Every structure is written in structure tokens, then in C-alpha cells.
Amino acid sequence: MTIEKLTSSVKGMVTSFGLPRVIIALFLLVLFILAPFVGVNVGTSLSDTLNRFGMNAVMVLAMVPMIHSGCGLNFGLPLGIIAGLLGATISLQVNIPGPTSFVLAILFATPFAVILGWGYGQLLNKVKGGEMMIATYVGFSSVAFMCIMWLLLPFSNPTMVWGYSGTGLRTTISVEGYYLHVLNDFLSIRLSDHLLIPTGMILFFALLAFIIWAFLHTKTGTAMTAVGSNPVFARASGINVDKIRTLSVVMSTWLGAMGILVYQQSFGFIQLYMGPFYMALPAVSAILIGGASVNKASILNVVVGTFLFQGIVTMTPSVMNSMIHTDMSEVIRIVVSNGMILYALTRKTEAVR
Amino acid sequence: MKLNLTRTFWIRTATIALILVFSVFLFFIGKQHTVLVDNKAVTVNGVELKALQLVEVEVNTLGSMELAARDRDKFDVTGQKHKVTVIYTDANWEEHTIVRTFRIPLMQDMVMILLPALVANPEGDQSLWLENYELPTYAMTAPAEEPVVTDDLAVLVEI
Amino acid sequence: MTLHMTKTQKVLRFMGNNTVPILFLIICAFGIPLSGYSANYLVSEVIVRIARNSFLIVSLLIPILAGMGLNFGMTLGAMAGQIGLIFISDWGIAGIPGMLLAMIISTPISIILGWWCGKILNMAKGREMVTSYIIGFFMNGIYQMIVLYGMGAIIPIRSNALVLPRGYGIRNTVNLIGIRKSLDNLLTVRLFGIPIPLVTFAVIALLCLFVLWFKKTKLGQDMRAVGQDMEVARAAGIRVEHTRIISIIISTVFAGYGMILYLQNIGTLNTYNSHMQIGMFSVAALLVGGATVAKANIRNVFLGVILFHLMFIVSPMAGKNLIGQAQLGEYFRVFVSYGVITISLVLYEVRKKRDRGLAGLVLAAEQEETV
Numbered sequence: 001m002t003i004e005k006l007t008s009s010v011k012g013m014v015t016s017f018g019l020p021r022v023i024i025a026l027f028l029l030v031l032f033i034l035a036p037f038v039g040v041n042v043g044t045s046l047s048d049t050l051n052r053f054g055m056n057a058v059m060v061l062a063m064v065p066m067i068h069s070g071c072g073l074n075f076g077l078p079l080g081i082i083a084g085l086l087g088a089t090i091s092l093q094v095n096i097p098g099p100t101s102f103v104l105a106i107l108f109a110t111p112f113a114v115i116l117g118w119g120y121g122q123l124l125n126k127v128k129g130g131e132m133m134i135a136t137y138v139g140f141s142s143v144a145f146m147c148i149m150w151l152l153l154p155f156s157n158p159t160m161v162w163g164y165s166g167t168g169l170r171t172t173i174s175v176e177g178y179y180l181h182v183l184n185d186f187l188s189i190r191l192s193d194h195l196l197i198p199t200g201m202i203l204f205f206a207l208l209a210f211i212i213w214a215f216l217h218t219k220t221g222t223a224m225t226a227v228g229s230n231p232v233f234a235r236a237s238g239i240n241v242d243k244i245r246t247l248s249v250v251m252s253t254w255l256g257a258m259g260i261l262v263y264q265q266s267f268g269f270i271q272l273y274m275g276p277f278y279m280a281l282p283a284v285s286a287i288l289i290g291g292a293s294v295n296k297a298s299i300l301n302v303v304v305g306t307f308l309f310q311g312i313v314t315m316t317p318s319v320m321n322s323m324i325h326t327d328m329s330e331v332i333r334i335v336v337s338n339g340m341i342l343y344a345l346t347r348k349t350e351a352v353r
Numbered sequence: 354m355k356l357n358l359t360r361t362f363w364i365r366t367a368t369i370a371l372i373l374v375f376s377v378f379l380f381f382i383g384k385q386h387t388v389l390v391d392n393k394a395v396t397v398n399g400v401e402l403k404a405l406q407l408v409e410v411e412v413n414t415l416g417s418m419e420l421a422a423r424d425r426d427k428f429d430v431t432g433q434k435h436k437v438t439v440i441y442t443d444a445n446w447e448e449h450t451i452v453r454t455f456r457i458p459l460m461q462d463m464v465m466i467l468l469p470a471l472v473a474n475p476e477g478d479q480s481l482w483l484e485n486y487e488l489p490t491y492a493m494t495a496p497a498e499e500p501v502v503t504d505d506l507a508v509l510v511e512i
Numbered sequence: 513m514t515l516h517m518t519k520t521q522k523v524l525r526f527m528g529n530n531t532v533p534i535l536f537l538i539i540c541a542f543g544i545p546l547s548g549y550s551a552n553y554l555v556s557e558v559i560v561r562i563a564r565n566s567f568l569i570v571s572l573l574i575p576i577l578a579g580m581g582l583n584f585g586m587t588l589g590a591m592a593g594q595i596g597l598i599f600i601s602d603w604g605i606a607g608i609p610g611m612l613l614a615m616i617i618s619t620p621i622s623i624i625l626g627w628w629c630g631k632i633l634n635m636a637k638g639r640e641m642v643t644s645y646i647i648g649f650f651m652n653g654i655y656q657m658i659v660l661y662g663m664g665a666i667i668p669i670r671s672n673a674l675v676l677p678r679g680y681g682i683r684n685t686v687n688l689i690g691i692r693k694s695l696d697n698l699l700t701v702r703l704f705g706i707p708i709p710l711v712t713f714a715v716i717a718l719l720c721l722f723v724l725w726f727k728k729t730k731l732g733q734d735m736r737a738v739g740q741d742m743e744v745a746r747a748a749g750i751r752v753e754h755t756r757i758i759s760i761i762i763s764t765v766f767a768g769y770g771m772i773l774y775l776q777n778i779g780t781l782n783t784y785n786s787h788m789q790i791g792m793f794s795v796a797a798l799l800v801g802g803a804t805v806a807k808a809n810i811r812n813v814f815l816g817v818i819l820f821h822l823m824f825i826v827s828p829m830a831g832k833n834l835i836g837q838a839q840l841g842e843y844f845r846v847f848v849s850y851g852v853i854t855i856s857l858v859l860y861e862v863r864k865k866r867d868r869g870l871a872g873l874v875l876a877a878e879q880e881e882t883v
Contacts (some may be wrong), residue, residue, distance in 0.1 A: 074644070113863055127861035132642040134861065137854040144847035151840055168837075273843075281649070328661060334653030345643045346635035376616050383600075383609025385690055462604060489753050 017291065019222030024289055024308055024336065031315040036124030036338060038322040045315055051184070052310035054201035055266045059259030059279065060306045061205070062252045063287045064212055067297040069248035070228035071124055073288075073341075076135035077280035077337050078143045079120055080256020085146070088261060088270050089169065092178055093157050098295035102179035102265060109257040116142075117253030136280070143277050150272050173270040184266050201266060206353065208258065212251075224248055228295055259283075279328050284339035288344045312336060381433060386457045388412050388428045388435065389465040389486055402469035409440040411467065420468070424496055433457050441472060446468040455479045463488065532856055533802045536819040539848065540826070547829035554825065556706040561821040562814065563712040565695060565779040568770035569794045569813045570719050571763050576808045577727065578759035579739025582795045585629045585644035585760065588765025590654045590787035592621035596684060597691075597772060598663070602671045606690030608698070609770055614691075620767040625651065626764030630757030637742070641805070648791055659783060682783050692779035712773065719766070720810050728763075735759055738807070747845055796820060796849040799856040806860065823848060 014022050035042050059077065066074045087109025091101045120138060127134050151168045155161055160173050174180075186200025215221045227235040227244045235241050260279075264270050287297055290305020316327035380482055390412070394404045404422035411417035412428040420426060440453045451471065456479070457464050463486040470482035527534060542556040544554065568586070588793055596614035600635040605613050629647050663669050664680035695707035726732045737745040738755050746752050771790065775781050798808060800823075801816025824845050831841020 068558060123858065126865070127858055128865070129638070130857065130861040132639060133645070134854065134857050136642065136645065137850055137857060141847060141850035147843040148840060148847060151843070152835075263814035263879060270524060288634045326661065328657070331653050331657045331660070334656070335650065341646045342632065342643065342650055345639060345646065345842050346632060365601070372616060376613055379609040379613045380605060381614070382603035382614060383607055384607040385604040429606075431609070 004178075017192075018343070020340060021289060021291060021308075024312065024340075028308055028311045028315065031312070031319050034179060034323070035315065035319055038319060040192050040315075040322055043192055044316060047195050047197070048314045049307070049311045050202070051196075051198055051266060052184075052314055053306050054198050054205060055207045055263045056259070056283065056310055057202075057306045058208055060257035060286045060290075061258060061299075062214060062259055063211055063283060063292070064297050064299065064302060065224070065255070067250040067287075067292060067295060068216065068228045069224045069245045070231060070295055071133045071245060071249060071252075072294055073133070073253050073284045074131055074135060074256075075280045075284065076120060076139040076142075077252075077256045077259075077283055078276040079116050079262040080113060080253040080280055082142055082146050082278040083116050083271060083274060084109045084257035084260035084264075085276070087257060088114045088175070088264060089153075089155060089160065089173070089272075092160055092173065092175070092270075093155055095157055097177050099179060101175075102182045102261065105179065105261050106258065109314040110254065111160060113254040114250055114259040117220045117250035118246060120253060121249030124249055125242045125245055139280055140277065143274065147273050154275045169272050171273050171275070173271060173272070175264055175268060175314050179265045180268050182265050183262060198266070201262060204262060208255065209302065212255075216249075220244070220247070238263050244271045253336035255285065272324045275323070281341070282309065282337055285340045288340045289336075293344055293347060309337070381459065383431055384433070384459060385429060385431050386433075386461065387463045388430055388437075389459070389463060390418070390420065390427060390428070390437075390468060391425045391465050392468045393423050393425070395467045395469055397467070397470045397473070400473075402473050404469055405441050405472060407442070408468055408472075410466075411438045412436070432455075433459060437466060437471075439471060441467060451475045452481070455483055460487070461485050530567055530802050530810075531859060532800055532852055533815060533819060534801050535855075536823060540819060540822045543823060543826040544832045544835050547826035548833060549826060551831065552705065554822065557825050558818055559708060560777070560815050561825075563709050563716070564774050565794065565797065565817050565821070566716050566813055567773045568790060568809070569798050569817060569823060570716070570723060570766060571766035571770050571814070572794060572798055573723055573808055573810070574726070574735070574759045574766075575763045576803070576806065577732070577739055578735040578756055579742070579806065580633060580756060580759065581641040581644075581805045582798070583644055583760065583763050583767075584625075584641060584791050584795065585633075585647045586763060586767035586794065587648040587787045587791040588625040588629055588651050589618075589622050589764040589769075589792060590771040591651060591792050592618040592625060592764070593768035593775070594781060594787060595621055595781070596657070596768070597688060597775060598669075598674065598686060598783070600689065601686055601688060602669050602674055602782075604690065605672075607694045607879055609778055610691045611694060614772050618772065619765055622765040622768040623761055626759060626761035629764065630760035633760060634753045634756055640791075650787070652788060656784065657785070684720070684783055686781040688781055691776045693777060695773065695776055712777075715773070720781055720813075723810065731755070731758065731797030733867060792849065792853075793820075796852050799852055804856065804860045804863075805863075820849075820852075824868050 032042065032045070033084055035045055059081075062077060063074050066072065083106075087105045087107070088246070090108040091105035094101075096104060123138065124131050124135065132150060153169070154167075155169055156166075159177075160169050162168050183204050184198040187203070188199050189197040191197065216225065223234065223239045224244050224247070226237070227239060227241050231241050234244075257311040260276070286309035287301055288305065288307040289308050289320055290301035291305070292298070292301040292305065313333055316332050317327055320326065320328055320332075390410050392404050392408055395402055403422075406422060408420050409417050410420060412430060413428070415428050417438070417440075418426050432457050432512075434454060435457065436452060436454050438490065440448065441451075442448050449472075453475070455466075465484050465486040467482045467484065474481050540724065541717035550599055550647075568590075571586055571589065572583055575581070585834070593614065596618035599617055600610045629644065632647060633640045633643055658667070660681045662680075663682050664675040669675050669682070674686060676683055692715040695715070696712050698709075698711040700707045700709050702708070734745070734750045734755050735758075737748065737750055738752050742752050747756075762769075763841045772791070775786065797820040798812060799816070800820040801812035801814070802809075803809070803812035804818065827845040828838045832838040834840075
């Protein structure tokens with residue numbers, strides 16, 4: 001009797017959580033269990049995972065507002081990233097070293113994010129129902145457009161431009177001396193030789209996540225959820241659907257910009273040109289792994305999803321390499337992340353449109 | 354499961370079988386071989402045969418080549434059955450033409466025609482003057498480990 | 513209700529419906545003089561590109577007929593074609609027999625992949641395009657698993673020229689010397705010094721005839737009905753899901769053949785990249801030709817190939833002559849390729865919304881817009 005009850009409750013949990021997620025979580029668990037046996041240090045792995053979590057979580061968070069307002073998965077994340085890159089490059093051009101440059105980068109990125117996000121939101125309002133495909137291509141074309149711009153914009157800081165010609169930005173620009181590890185090192189805790197917790201970065205994410213969470217509980221926030229779950233009803237109750245949707249897109253774009261800044265300060269480099277091209281896919285699949293669907297997402301999904309996804313990305317190469325001496329991690333990452341997106345796209349029950 | 358032996362079923366089976374037969378046929382006629390022609394002194398059945406001074410050789414109609422003594426060259430052919438034409442001048446300044454057909458084993462990548470042996474036994478079996486040739490292992494220089502680009506971005510980096 | 517339009521209205525309407533091709537004509541009109549290429553060179557290049565790419569682009573037509581949008585899943589067919597080519601290169605089958613054998617090998621793989629892709633797309637009705645796009649990425653992972661880890665280890669590959677020095681996995685580039693240009697060079701005529709690969713064109717013409725014929729068959733008519741309205745088609749007794757799957761299968765198989773044709777012209781296979789590029793370029797070219805997500809015909813294919821590749825050929829040189837950087841032109845053409853797809857998708861969605869939302873007021877709305 002009890003066993004039956006147990007199995008049924010487990011089944012219920014699995015179905016509510018989604019089979020792929022359970023498999024991914026179990027896979028990660030197995031990797032962590034296997035790690036010490038194949039000579040991989042668990043502390044280092046955990047530390048790496050946490051670090052990557054901090055680097056990517058904000059970009060995953062950027063999915064939340066758009067999913068809430070029913071704009072679907074934000075495949076147009078590169079647009080937000082471009083706003084962040086503009087902020088970063090302008091901040092370096094102003095050339096104030098130290099942590100101030102990070103604040104400056106945020107300040108410079110914000111107007112770009114708002115303007116680009118607003119335009120992007122207007123566009124998405126015109127194409128309701130086909131947002132995801134168009135978002136993908138808006139992201140791609142904006143990246144390609146910015147490639148031209150990076151070559152032409154009149155930046156002159158010698159750390160950024162190509163040495164021999166003096167014009168055109170480099171493909172990767174080091175942020176050393178500016179805001180390298182400003183968040184990572186803030187209040188960081190060293191538990192052991194291998195385990196380092198990047199407190200500042202995680203706090204920064206927590207702050208942004210809290211702001212989003214609080215926002216979603218304000219009047220405008222609930223209106224956003226209403227627009228997402230039932231646009232007809234929302235319109236009937238006097239909500240300006242287009243305005244709310246635009247707001248959500250602006251928020252997503254701004255979060256994307258913040259996301260890339262956080263990523264850079266930990267990674268150490270600004271990646272221009274084709275760098276942001278495919279950055280949307282890992283973020284999209286991370287939030288889906290966390291339990292979100294095409295039109296439902298919470299902060300918890302972000303946390304769980306980013307941790308699982310980044311955990312797999314960190315653990316598979318090291319464990320696989322020591323086990324079978326082949327690095328299949330790239331392939332596993334591609335299959336898992338895109339498989340997850342496919343799974344979410346094909347759910348009938350969760351799909352409104 | 355009960356097999357439905359309708360006409361459609363038979364037509365389908367026959368088509369698939371036909372395509373399979375056709376593929377095998379394609380394999381036979383499309384298989385690429387390299388025919389090396391070698392003009393070097395050889396020993397066949399204990400008889401030492403000298404290389405020819407100058408010889409003109411052609412496989413199928415791929416254009417004739419002139420080989421001096423100790424020369425070696427190659428023809429790339431497809432299929433199994435081929436014709437070799439050898440024109441040479443003997444010690445009495447008389448010109449001889451030998452035309453022979455030969456078969457290459459299906460999975461043999463390279464064969465070598467020993468011209469002196471062929472000239473000595475123009476009527477002899479092909480095993481006398483045609484031998485299978487394996488590329489010596491040292492010839493296959495192991496290239497440095499090349500990095501595998503699986504990066505998605507490569508799509509646009511090199512268009 | 514008939515529309516009485518003035519001449520200017522007609523012109524505006526024509527331009528509205530052909531925004532993308534007109535845009536491209538303008539780009540080419542500026543780019544060609546800037547690049548400084550001779551007309552002879554451009555024509556011969558364009559002819560090469562037509563022979564190389566049109567088969568692939570035609571493979572996109574049938575899913576559009578069935579209302580499934582642009583089949584980004586054609587990369588699946590391209591993968592199947594590449595697997596066929598890897599095998600024949602390993603076995604050393606050359607020439608036309610080699611190509612035919614590669615096609616035969618690719619067919620069952622394409623059918624299975626197409627069937628699976630169709631199944632998935634049936635589960636994601638209404639967002640086929642983004643789903644097929646992700647399917648392409650997903651299958652790329654599986655393809656890498658097979659080609660980079662399976663081949664040479666589980667699937668026997670004999671040739672050392674193909675396998676990586678570590679003993680398994682196919683190299684980055686596979687030299688297709690055996691079949692290089694075997695179809696193109698079978699029969700060529702020179703017109704004004706420009707070589708024209710007649711057999712390749714004949715094959716493409718045959719495919720076009722097939723598509724035209726197919727549209728008239730019962731299955732083709734069913735697909736059109738499904739494309740217009742799934743529910744009406746279902747009520748009329750058409751097996752909607754089945755029909756949609758078949759359309760994807762046909763597209764995938766043709767994409768595989770197209771890829772083999774494409775690679776025989778190029779002569780080298782970039783094992784891990786070729787197939788990913790091809791989907792994007794084919795879709796962009798088709799859209800440049802004036803096709804939309806819902807409507808495309810053979811005219812769009814050829815106009816698209818010519819305009820798109822003309823832009824592609826001239827832009828690096830034009831960029832170099834204009835700003836002094838060829839790199840700029842290369843980024844420009846990438847931007848234009850993506851921009852075109854974006855604009856076409858947006859225009860399509862906007863038009864769809866307009867047609868649907870203003871069903872009764874179409875006339876008034878249009879007149880207002882065009883005044």
C-alpha cells in the first residue's frame with residue numbers, strides 16, 4: 001500500500017517537475033558522486049559551479065519579465081548584451097580605473113538598454129504570436145550590425161583598439177585594471193584551498209532577483225502576469241497590454257545588459273563582434289531546465305536552472321575527461337540545452353499560443 | 354504482426370531490392386583505384402628483367418605517358434576492368450604495341466603494373482606483371498593533432 | 513467587392529509586397545559599381561552559385577506549401593547528405609556513381625530524420641519555425657556525437673585521410689576530390705566564355721518540374737489545404753498530421769540531395785560547419801527572392817539566388833573600396849542576410865495580423881494606408 005502511495009507520489013512529482021529536469025538533476029548528482037572517485041576535486045568543482053552560476057544567473061534572470069508578459073522566451077537576449085557591451089566600452093573609453101568603471105558601465109549601458117529595449121518591444125508588439133522566431137533574428141541581426149559598428153565607432157583607448165591600425169575595437173578586450181573581479185572579490189569567502197565563494201557576485205544577483213520579485217508583486221507586476229496569462233482578459237480589465245509588454249521587454253533588455261557586465265567582470269574580457277551571437281541559447285535552456293515553460297517562470301526557476309545547467313557545463317568536462325579521456329562535454333551541452341528547449345516548445349498543455 | 358501481402362507491399366519490396374542491387378553496382382563501377390606503372394628492373398620466377406630504356410604507357414584512354422628507366426607514375430581509374438597499352442621499341446628499333454586488359458580486386462586501393470614483366474610475357478597471366486601494392490606505412494606521415502572546431506560561432510567566422 | 517486602384521496605388525502595393533527584393537536590387541545597384549568587378553566575372557560567379565544552391569533552396573518550397581513555414585530543419589537533410597559523402601569518400605567511390613551512392617545512403621537517414629522532425633513539429637503547431645530551428649541545433653549535437661566520436665570507433669572508417677590521428681572521429685575537412693565537380697563537368701558549354709554546367713541545370717530543372725507537378729497531385733492539393741486551414745482540412749477528411757510529416761520528409765530528402773550537389777561543386781566538406789551555414793543561407797536567399805513564410809514559388813528561388821549571391825560576391829570588395837576594409841563588407845553581408853530574414857518575418861507577421869484583424873475593414877484600412 002505505502003509503496004504504491006510512494007510510487008504514485010514520486011510519479012506525481014516527476015510529472016509536475018518534468019521528466020527531463022529530473023533526468024538532468026540526477027545526471028548532475030551522479031557527476032558529483034563520481035567526481036571524487038575519478039580524482040576530481042569536489043571543492044574546486046563546486047567553486048567553479050558557483051562562479052559560473054554567478055556569471056550567468058543575471059542573463060537567465062533576463063528571461064523572466066518577457067516570459068511573464070507572454071512574449072515568450074527571449075531569444076533576443078543579444079540585444080541586451082549589446083547594450084551592456086556599449087556601456088562597457090564607453091566606460092573603458094572614459095578611462096577611470098578601478099571599481100568606479102563598473103558603476104560607469106552600468107550607468108552608460110542603461111540608456112542604451114532602455115532605447116533598444118523600447119524599440120524591440122514596439123517591434124514585438126507588432127508581431128504577437130511570432131515573437132520567438134523574430135526575437136532570434138533581431139538578436140542575430142543586431143549582433144551583425146554591431147560588428148560593423150565596432151569597426152567604425154571612434155573609440156581610441158589603446159587598450160581597446162587594434163594596435164597597428166589605431167582604429168576598430170579588438171575582438172576581446174581585457175578589463176584588467178578596470179573592473180576585473182570587482183564583484184567576485186567583494187566579501188568573497190575562502191572556505192578551503194579549493195572552495196571559494198564569490199559572495200559579491202551572488203549578492204548582486206540576489207539584489208536584482210529581489211528587485212524583479214518585488215516588482216512582480218507590485219500593481220504593474222501583477223498586470224504583467226495578467227497580460228501574459230490572458231491578454232484578452234487583461235485588456236478587458238483596462239490594462240494597456242502593449243505598454244506592459246514594452247515595459248517587460250525593456251526590463252529584459254536591461255537585465256541582459258547587466259548580465260553581460262557581471263559576466264565580464266568575472267571572465268575578465270569583453271567579447272565583441274560575434275561573441276554575443278549564441279549567448280541566448282544557454283540562458284534560455286537554463287531557465288527551462290529550472291522548470292520554467294514558454295509562458296511561466298519564477299525566480300526559483302532561474303536559480304535552480306542556472307545551477308543545474310552550469311553544474312553540468314562545469315562537471316562534464318572534468319569528470320568525463322578523467323573517466324574516458326575524451327571530452328564529450330561540448331556535445332552533451334549542445335544536446336542537453338537544445339533538447340530542453342525542444343521539450344519546452346512541444347508542451348501542448350503549457351502552450352497558450 | 355501480420356504481413357500484408359498486397360501488391361503495394363511487393364512493389365515496395367522490389368523497389369528497395371532494386372535500389373540495393375543498384376547501389377552494389379554503383380560500388381563496383383565507382384570504386385576508385387590507383388594503377389601505378391613501374392619501369393624498374395624486376396625478378397619474375399627467378400629471371401631478372403631489365404628496365405626498358407623508354408616506354409610509352411596508357412591506361413584506358415587517360416592519356417599516354419613516357420617513362421624512362423626507373424620511372425614510376427600513376428593513373429587514377431574507377432571500376433575493376435581496365436585496359437593497358439604499352440608501346441616500346443626493342444633492341445632492333447622495332448616498335449611493339451601490347452594491349453592487355455586486367456582486373457583489379459574490388460577492395461584493392463592500389464595495384465602496380467611491372468612494365469618489364471609485362472613486356473617479357475605479353476601473353477602471360479596478369480598475376481605475372483600485376484601486383485597488389487600497399488602504401489608503405491612511413492609514407493603516411495602522421496599529421497599533427499588537429500584541433501576540431503565544433504564551435505557554433507565558426508559558422509560565421511569563415512563564410 | 514472589387515478593388516479599384518489608381519496607378520500609384522498599384523505601384524505602392526507592388527512595392528509593399530516586394531519590399532525585400534527591391535531593397536536588394538538597390539543594394540546590388542550600389543554595390544556592383546563600387547566593387548569594380550567585371551560583368552563577365554559576376555555573371556560566371558552567379559551561374560556557379562545558381563548551380564550550387566538552387567537545389568537546396570527548392571527543398572524549402574514544399575513545407576511552405578503545407579503551411580509549416582521556413583523549414584530550418586533542412587540542416588537535418590544536409591547532415592544526412594554529408595554522412596553519405598563521408599562514407600563514399602571512405603570507400604573511395606568516385607564520380608557520378610559516387611554521388612548517386614551518397615544520395616542512396618542519405619535517403620533513409622533523411623527519411624528517418626524528416627519523420628522525426630515532422631513528429632516534433634506536429635507537437636509544436638503554430639511555432640514550427642522556431643522549433644525547426646532548434647531541432648537543427650539539437651541534431652547538430654547528435655551529428656557531432658556520431659561523426660566526432662562514433663565514426664572510426666563504432667562505425668568502421670578505414671581511410672586514414674578521414675579519421676583524426678587519435679583514431680576515431682572525422683577530420684575538420686574532408687577532401688571530396690573523387691566527386692569534385694563530377695556532375696558540373698559532365699557536360700559544359702561556354703557562352704561568351706562563361707562555362708555553364710548543363711547537367712547540373714538539367715537536374716535542377718527536373719526538380720522544379722517535380723515540384724510543379726507535385727503541387728497538382730492529390731497529396732500536393734492536400735498539403736495546400738492543410739496549409740490554408742488545418743481544421744477545415746481535417747473536416748474534409750485529410751490526415752493533417754500525416755500530410756505535414758510527409759512534407760517535411762520530402763523537404764529533408766531533397767535537402768540531402770541538394771547538399772551533395774552543393775558539396776560536389778565546392779569540393780571540400782567542412783565536417784562540422786557546412787550544414788549549419790546552409791540553412792541560414794538558403795532561407796535568406798529564398799526570402800530575398802520575394803517569398804514569404806506562407807507563399808513561395810520557383811521564381812522566388814532563382815531571383816533570390818541571383819540577388820542574394822550578387823550581394824554576397826560584391827560586398828567584401830565594395831567594403832574595401834569604400835572604407836578600405838574588406839572585413840567591413842563581410843560583416844555587412846552577414847548583417848544583410850540576417851536583416852533580410854528579420855524584415856521578412858516581421859512583414860509576414862504584420863500582414864497576417866492585418867489580414868486577420870481587419871477582415872471586414874480591409875478595404876478602408878488599405879486605402880487609408882496608401883493615401
